[in-house]
Amino acid sequence: PMNLLPVEVADGALRGTGGLALRPPDGLARGQAVVAGVRPEALELVAPGEDAVPARVVSEEALGDEVIYVVEAGGQDLRVRMPPASRFEPGTAVGLRHSGGPPPVYDPQTELVVA
16 A cells, blocks of 8 residues: 655655655645645665664565555554565664655645645
8 A cells, every 4th residue: 555654845855753754746845734645665675774764664464575664653554665685673673765756745634636
């Protein structure tokens, strides 16, 4: 499922709880609060400190050609899809970063697509 993150436009990025930065789509105003729809494959787990926000692995589900991790970052559980060669045990401290393009964003009140 898609991760829905409350974010705000600040310093040229969409900034979420815990400091996760996403590339913003065009047309958003500075300070605008929106909800970003981030796909699990657009997030990446790395070693802590590698230009990433701190996170902790909550669980993993091996699906053969991919592993779905649930990680906690900034008080929110997020799903991350990784290749099976990447192995992180539950409880492991990791870094989390966005590696995709600009996500779709939604108005938090109307839930309509903004950009």
